[in-house]
Amino acid sequence: MSATVNPPVAFTQDELGWVSWIDPLPEAELTERHFNGLVDRARAKSDYFRLLVRDPEVLEARTKTDKDIFYNVADGLPRAERELAAAATSRYNGCIYCASVHARFASTYSKRREDVQRLLDEGIKADLGERWNAIVKASVALAATPIAFGPSNIEELRRAGLDDAEIVDVINGASFFNWANRLMLSLGEPSK
Amino acid sequence: MSTTDIIDTLAGIKPGSALDAIRARRLQARENAQKSYLALFEPIDASEFSLVERAAVALFVIGLHREPNVTAFYRAKLAATADGARLIEVVEAEIARGETSGPYGAYPAGPLSPENMAGLIYRVSAEDKSVLGARLTAAFEHAHLLVFRPRDAASADMKALLDAGWSNTGIVTFSQLVAFLSFQVRVVSGLRTLAAVNA
Numbered sequence: 001m002s003a004t005v006n007p008p009v010a011f012t013q014d015e016l017g018w019v020s021w022i023d024p025l026p027e028a029e030l031t032e033r034h035f036n037g038l039v040d041r042a043r044a045k046s047d048y049f050r051l052l053v054r055d056p057e058v059l060e061a062r063t064k065t066d067k068d069i070f071y072n073v074a075d076g077l078p079r080a081e082r083e084l085a086a087a088a089t090s091r092y093n094g095c096i097y098c099a100s101v102h103a104r105f106a107s108t109y110s111k112r113r114e115d116v117q118r119l120l121d122e123g124i125k126a127d128l129g130e131r132w133n134a135i136v137k138a139s140v141a142l143a144a145t146p147i148a149f150g151p152s153n154i155e156e157l158r159r160a161g162l163d164d165a166e167i168v169d170v171i172n173g174a175s176f177f178n179w180a181n182r183l184m185l186s187l188g189e190p191s192k
Numbered sequence: 193m194s195t196t197d198i199i200d201t202l203a204g205i206k207p208g209s210a211l212d213a214i215r216a217r218r219l220q221a222r223e224n225a226q227k228s229y230l231a232l233f234e235p236i237d238a239s240e241f242s243l244v245e246r247a248a249v250a251l252f253v254i255g256l257h258r259e260p261n262v263t264a265f266y267r268a269k270l271a272a273t274a275d276g277a278r279l280i281e282v283v284e285a286e287i288a289r290g291e292t293s294g295p296y297g298a299y300p301a302g303p304l305s306p307e308n309m310a311g312l313i314y315r316v317s318a319e320d321k322s323v324l325g326a327r328l329t330a331a332f333e334h335a336h337l338l339v340f341r342p343r344d345a346a347s348a349d350m351k352a353l354l355d356a357g358w359s360n361t362g363i364v365t366f367s368q369l370v371a372f373l374s375f376q377v378r379v380v381s382g383l384r385t386l387a388a389v390n391a
Contacts (some may be wrong), residue, residue: 009302021347022360027224054361057236058368063228068220075217093295094343098389123307137247145294146258147337147381154389164386165214172221175375182338182371 006192011120012103020188040061069172077169080109085173088136095181097152097190134160139174203383240362249272253373255287282323290314294340330356338370
């Protein structure tokens with residue numbers, strides 16, 4: 001572990017760093033295969049992505065999955081609520097780094113920074129209004145192992161006004177963060 | 193894609209159904225979830241993490257989620273892997289030993305400490321260690337950590353994998369495999385629940 005790590009001890013919307021516990025690939029060793037895996041060439045500057053690019057095919061597919069689930073907003077759930085699902089999942093799994101990034105995005109897109117902060121401070125039981133409560137609860141039910149998501153979660157999401165395409169976005173967004181959280185938590189640690 | 197979509201198959205989504213149409217609106221996500229699966233289970237290079245190891249870890253991880261149809265899929269996958277069939281009984285015994293509920297674990301000391309929750313710290317049984325070998329023993333113990341208490345992960349866990357013979361690249365692929373399966377099984381469960389409500 002690097003001596004410079006100053007790990008945060010609470011959930012925050014501040015920008016955090018992330019320090020890898022094992023060696024990323026050196027930038028000078030990246031080949032075309034690796035750049036394809038990075039998808040965005042600028043990611044070669046990031047330790048996290050130069051670590052994951054040790055398996056370029058998996059990283060490429062994962063990155064493209066991520067981008068479509070969160071950024072393809074031609075229809076379905078508003079961006080803010082996809083980020084809310086990501087933040088709630090990260091809060092529940094305990095990923096301080098992922099929660100910081102996606103809480104910040106949820107605040108930016110929803111303009112409800114204080115509500116997002118209450119999710120971070122009070123946890124997944126914070127009362128954020130019917131619609132957000134339903135999204136948080138469904139995300140948390142999906143994150144539990146064994147999975148606790150059931151018909152009652154779908155009924156609650158529908159009562160809160162979500163249609164099936166939006167419910168699929170909740171399922172995708174929350175599920176994806178069970179992938180992301182496990183990488184960020186196990187390969188390194190956040191730093192203030 | 194020409195290959196059968198694993199998530200559609202496991203979630204029971206039929207071509208032409210309403211959920212098929214909804215998934216088609218996130219085509220890039222759907223196709224790349226499939227490509228992730230293929231990259232992990234039909235890799236270009238399996239030298240750092242063998243196919244039988246991948247299938248054994250997958251059965252263990254999915255078995256811990258107690259999703260019977262997804263477990264059956266990965267059990268069949270292990271059975272079809274060269275030398276994999278002999279491991280099934282041992283993997284299933286280890287799933288039974290490892291079953292619990294998560295997430296649990298500890299936060300860094302500070303204001304979150306009251307949320308710390310103790311739970312099972314899983315270790316492979318002494319008799320199964322000899323069947324699984326050092327690499328898979330370390331992999332199962334780390335996979336259990338990732339499934340149930342990812343917030344407990346520490347740099348020492350990386351050292352344990354390295355000491356058991358895992359390379360840096362092997363650790364990255366192994367971590368992706370466990371994390372990807374955590375995603376895949378949830379998408380399947382969520383979509384299957386939605387399909388059932390609508391049926």
